[in-house]
Amino acid sequence: MRKSAIFWPLVLLGALLLLNFVLDPGFFSLQFRDGRFYGSLVDILNRAAPVMLLSVGMTLVIATGGVDLSVGAVMAIAGSVAAGLIARPPGFPLNGVPIHAVPGIILISLAIAAVCGLFNGFLIGFARLQPIVATLILMVAGRGVAMLLTDGQIITFTNPGFAAIGSGSNLTLPNPIWISLAIVGIVSLLTRKTAFGLFTEAVGDNPSAADGVGIDSRTIKLAIYTISATCAGVAGLIAAADIKAADANNAGLYLELDAILAVAIGGTSMAGGRFSLAGSLIGAILMQAVTTTILTRGVPTEATLILKALIVVGVCLAQSPTFANRRLA
Amino acid sequence: MAGDRGRGRGLSEPVLQLSGIVKRFPGVVALDKVDFGLRAGEIHSLMGENGAGKSSLIKVLTGVYRPDEGKITLGGQPIDPRSPAHASELGISAVYQEVNLASNLSVAENICLGREPRTRLGIDWREMANRSEIGLGRLGVKIDVRKPLYTYSIALQQLVAIARGLDVSAKVLVLDEPTSSLDASEVASLFVAMKRLRDAGMGIVFVSHFLQQVEEISDRITILRNGKLIGVHEAKDLTRKELVSLMIGREIGEATGVKREVAGTKPETVLTLSHGAHKGNVENLSFDVGVGEVVGFAGLLGSGRTETVRICFGFDSLTHGTGSFCGRPYPLNPKRAIRQGMGHCPEDRKANGIFPNLTLAENIAIVRQAKRGWFRPISRKDQKALAQDSIRDLKIATPDGQKKIGELSGGNQQKALLARWLISNPKLMLLDEPTRGIDVGAKFEIADLIEKLRKNGMAFVFVSSELSEVVQSSSKVVVLRDRKQVAEMPGGSSEDEVLAKIAEESA
CATH class of the missing domain: 3.40.50.300 (P-loop containing nucleotide triphosphate hydrolases)
Known part of the structure; x- marks a missing residue:
C-alpha cells in the first residue's frame, strides 16, 4: 500500500476530514431534501468538480512530459460561447448559428474547446514547440478570444435547462459530480481499456525510445491536448451554468495551476511517464477539502492560499523518495 | 602483464x-x-x-x-x-559506465562542475579552462574545452567524465x-x-x-x-x-564461434541498399542482406556503423542512392519499417531503447502493441504471459515481469530489448552493439540466439566494436572507414583480414 501513489493523498484527505469531524461532529451529516443530499461532503465534491475535470486532462498531458496552461482560458471560451448562444447579445459573433436547443449549444461549445486543444496538440506534437510555450500562447490569447466573444461584458442568461448543468441534481447528487464522474469514467476506459494509456506513458517515459518502437507520438499528443481542452470545456460549461453567466475575465482564472497541483499531489511525475488518474482526482478533492475546511472553520480567507501551499508541500515531501528514505533511516 | x-x-x-x-x-x-x-x-x-x-x-x-x-x-x-x-x-571518485554529464554545458564546466575555481566576483573561467585542459592533457586529449560537451563524440565525452574523476x-x-x-x-x-x-x-x-x-x-x-x-x-x-x-x-x-558455411545459392534478399548515403553522415552503402544471413559491420568508432543502421531503419533518409526492404523501395520511416517486419536494437540502450519506469512486461509487449494500434490492447494477462515466455527463453534474470526494467542489469535490459522484437518474429533485425556493456555469459547467449534465429531464416544487420564477435557471427562483413563503405568481405574472413581492410590507407 505504501508503494501506491495515492497512499499519502488519501491519508491526508482522511486526516483532514477527521479533523473537520472532531471540530464539528455534524460535518459528515447529510440531509436529504427535495430529492438530493446536502452536506459538507457533497459540497466538497460539487465544488471540486471543475478542477477534477481539468486534472483528468492535465494528468494525461503531464504523463507525456508536457503541461497545459491554457485550460483556464479554454473554460472561459466554452462558457462564453454557451452563454452567448443562449442569450444572443447584440454583436455576439455566433449570432448567425441557428441552434437554440441546449444539447446543440453544449456540442458547439465543446467542439470549439476541442479545436483549442487541436491547436495546442498541433503546435506541440507536429510543430514540436515546448508545451509550456505553446499552451502559454492560448492561455493568454484564449482569454482574449473569450473577451471578444463577450465584448468584454459579463453575459447573463436565463435558461433553466442549461443552468441545470451547474446547479441541478439527479439521483440524489448535484449534476457537476455526475458529469465529472462520467468524464473520469470515459477517460479511464479510454486509457486503460485501449493501448492509449500505455502509449502515453511510453512517450512520456522515453520519447526517443517511443519513436524507435513505432509509436506515433504526434497523434498521441494531438489526442491528449484535445482531451485536455475538451475536459476544460466541460468545466467551463459547469462554471457558467452554475452562476448563469459567462465572465470572460474570471472564469477558470488560475484553475490550470490548481489542476497541475492536483496532478502533482496525486503522484504523477512532472517528468512524464507513469500516471494515476485516481491520484489526480484525490488531489483535486483534497484541495477543495482544504478550501472548504478553511472557509467553514472561520480561518481568515487571506490565509487560504498559504495553507493550501503548506499542504501541497507536505504531500509532495511525503511522496519524495529521498525524504521517505531519510524518514525511515 | x-x-x-x-x-x-x-x-x-x-x-x-x-x-x-x-x-x-x-x-x-x-x-x-x-x-x-x-x-x-x-x-x-x-x-x-x-x-x-x-x-x-x-x-x-x-x-x-x-x-x-x-x-x-x-x-x-x-x-x-x-x-x-x-x-x-x-x-573515492567514480566514473560510471554510461556518461552522466550535462551535455549542454561546456567541457570545462562539466569537468569543474560543483568545484568551480572562484574569484571574488564569481567563477574564474580562465582558471577553469586551464584546469580542464590540464586534466584532459593527462589523458592525452586536446580539445576546445569551451565548446558544449554534446559537440563531441561519446568516446570523448567518456574521457571528459574520466578527466572529471581525475581532477579530484x-x-x-x-x-x-x-x-x-x-x-x-x-x-x-x-x-x-x-x-x-x-x-x-x-x-x-x-x-x-x-x-x-x-x-x-x-x-x-x-x-x-x-x-x-x-x-x-x-x-x-x-x-x-x-x-x-x-x-x-x-x-x-x-570461444564458441561458429564458422559460417558459405552459402552455395544466393538467398532471397530482404534488404538491399545501392550507393546509399545520408548527406554528411555516411556514404557509398551498397550491400544485400538475405534471408538467414548475418551481415556484420566492422569499422572503428565513428566509421559510420550506427549511421548505417539508422538509414536502414528509416530514422535518417537516403539523400543519395536507392534501397528496398522486402521488395518495397525506400523512403521508409521507423513505423513503416516495423510494420513491414524490421526490428532495431539501438546502440544506446538507456537513451533510445528502454522505458525505464515501465515494467519489464510492458517493455516487452510495447512493440507488438504499437503494431496493433490503440484499439486492440494486449491484456495484462497476455502481457504477463509474453513476459514469462521471454524471461524463460532468453534467461532474463528478474523476479517477475512486473519489475521496472530500469532496475535490471544492462545485460538483462538488452535481452528484454531483443525480446520485444522477437515476439513478433521480424524478418530483419538491426542489432547496433547488442553486446555492449554486458558480460561474457550473456554475450555467448546472444551469439547463440542470433545463430539459432538465423538458421530459422531471420536476417540480421550486426554491429559490434568487438571485431571477434563480428567475424564469428557474420555471413559476410561490410567494412566501413571514415563514414564510407570500403569493402565487403565473405563470411569466414579472419579478424586479421578484416583489420587489414579497416587499417588500409588510413594507417
Whole structure:
C-alpha cells in the first residue's frame, strides 16, 4: 500500500476530514431534501468538480512530459460561447448559428474547446514547440478570444435547462459530480481499456525510445491536448451554468495551476511517464477539502492560499523518495 | 602483464577495505558478505557476469547504496559514504559506465562542475579552462574545452567524465566500464593515464567486460558471482580460460564461434541498399542482406556503423542512392519499417531503447502493441504471459515481469530489448552493439540466439566494436572507414583480414 501513489493523498484527505469531524461532529451529516443530499461532503465534491475535470486532462498531458496552461482560458471560451448562444447579445459573433436547443449549444461549445486543444496538440506534437510555450500562447490569447466573444461584458442568461448543468441534481447528487464522474469514467476506459494509456506513458517515459518502437507520438499528443481542452470545456460549461453567466475575465482564472497541483499531489511525475488518474482526482478533492475546511472553520480567507501551499508541500515531501528514505533511516 | 608494483606491494596494507558487505533488495540479495581490498598503487579489476554484484558493490563504495551489513575502511579509518558527493569528499571518485554529464554545458564546466575555481566576483573561467585542459592533457586529449560537451563524440565525452574523476585528488578511483565506447588508441591512452595514476600511489578499481583489457591492465582481479565473492587472484597467475570459468561458474571450451558455411545459392534478399548515403553522415552503402544471413559491420568508432543502421531503419533518409526492404523501395520511416517486419536494437540502450519506469512486461509487449494500434490492447494477462515466455527463453534474470526494467542489469535490459522484437518474429533485425556493456555469459547467449534465429531464416544487420564477435557471427562483413563503405568481405574472413581492410590507407 505504501508503494501506491495515492497512499499519502488519501491519508491526508482522511486526516483532514477527521479533523473537520472532531471540530464539528455534524460535518459528515447529510440531509436529504427535495430529492438530493446536502452536506459538507457533497459540497466538497460539487465544488471540486471543475478542477477534477481539468486534472483528468492535465494528468494525461503531464504523463507525456508536457503541461497545459491554457485550460483556464479554454473554460472561459466554452462558457462564453454557451452563454452567448443562449442569450444572443447584440454583436455576439455566433449570432448567425441557428441552434437554440441546449444539447446543440453544449456540442458547439465543446467542439470549439476541442479545436483549442487541436491547436495546442498541433503546435506541440507536429510543430514540436515546448508545451509550456505553446499552451502559454492560448492561455493568454484564449482569454482574449473569450473577451471578444463577450465584448468584454459579463453575459447573463436565463435558461433553466442549461443552468441545470451547474446547479441541478439527479439521483440524489448535484449534476457537476455526475458529469465529472462520467468524464473520469470515459477517460479511464479510454486509457486503460485501449493501448492509449500505455502509449502515453511510453512517450512520456522515453520519447526517443517511443519513436524507435513505432509509436506515433504526434497523434498521441494531438489526442491528449484535445482531451485536455475538451475536459476544460466541460468545466467551463459547469462554471457558467452554475452562476448563469459567462465572465470572460474570471472564469477558470488560475484553475490550470490548481489542476497541475492536483496532478502533482496525486503522484504523477512532472517528468512524464507513469500516471494515476485516481491520484489526480484525490488531489483535486483534497484541495477543495482544504478550501472548504478553511472557509467553514472561520480561518481568515487571506490565509487560504498559504495553507493550501503548506499542504501541497507536505504531500509532495511525503511522496519524495529521498525524504521517505531519510524518514525511515 | 601485471605491473611490478602490484607484485612488490603484495604485502602492503589495503588502502580501502570492504568487509562482509551485504546489500539486499526486495527478492534479491545483491551482495552476500562480500570482502574487497584495494591496495594503494594497484589496478584491481572487478569481474563477474551481469547481476554478479559488481555494480552494487561499486554503488555501496561510492555511497549510492547504503550497505545493510558490513563495514568500509579507507586508510584504516571506518567510513560510511552517504552519497557520491560524500564519497568523493572522502577520496573515492567514480566514473560510471554510461556518461552522466550535462551535455549542454561546456567541457570545462562539466569537468569543474560543483568545484568551480572562484574569484571574488564569481567563477574564474580562465582558471577553469586551464584546469580542464590540464586534466584532459593527462589523458592525452586536446580539445576546445569551451565548446558544449554534446559537440563531441561519446568516446570523448567518456574521457571528459574520466578527466572529471581525475581532477579530484582522490585516493581511490573507480572506473566502471570506462572503455566500452572507446576505440583502441583511446583505450591505450587511457591505460597510460591509469598506469601513471597507479604509479603515483592511487588505488584504481577497474570494471570492464573486455577480457583482454582486464588482462592487460590489472594487477589483481576479484571475481564475483551471484552476489558472492568467488576469489581474489594475481592477474599474472590467471589464464583467460580460468577467469571466464570462475565468472560463469563452469568449465568452458574456447570461444564458441561458429564458422559460417558459405552459402552455395544466393538467398532471397530482404534488404538491399545501392550507393546509399545520408548527406554528411555516411556514404557509398551498397550491400544485400538475405534471408538467414548475418551481415556484420566492422569499422572503428565513428566509421559510420550506427549511421548505417539508422538509414536502414528509416530514422535518417537516403539523400543519395536507392534501397528496398522486402521488395518495397525506400523512403521508409521507423513505423513503416516495423510494420513491414524490421526490428532495431539501438546502440544506446538507456537513451533510445528502454522505458525505464515501465515494467519489464510492458517493455516487452510495447512493440507488438504499437503494431496493433490503440484499439486492440494486449491484456495484462497476455502481457504477463509474453513476459514469462521471454524471461524463460532468453534467461532474463528478474523476479517477475512486473519489475521496472530500469532496475535490471544492462545485460538483462538488452535481452528484454531483443525480446520485444522477437515476439513478433521480424524478418530483419538491426542489432547496433547488442553486446555492449554486458558480460561474457550473456554475450555467448546472444551469439547463440542470433545463430539459432538465423538458421530459422531471420536476417540480421550486426554491429559490434568487438571485431571477434563480428567475424564469428557474420555471413559476410561490410567494412566501413571514415563514414564510407570500403569493402565487403565473405563470411569466414579472419579478424586479421578484416583489420587489414579497416587499417588500409588510413594507417
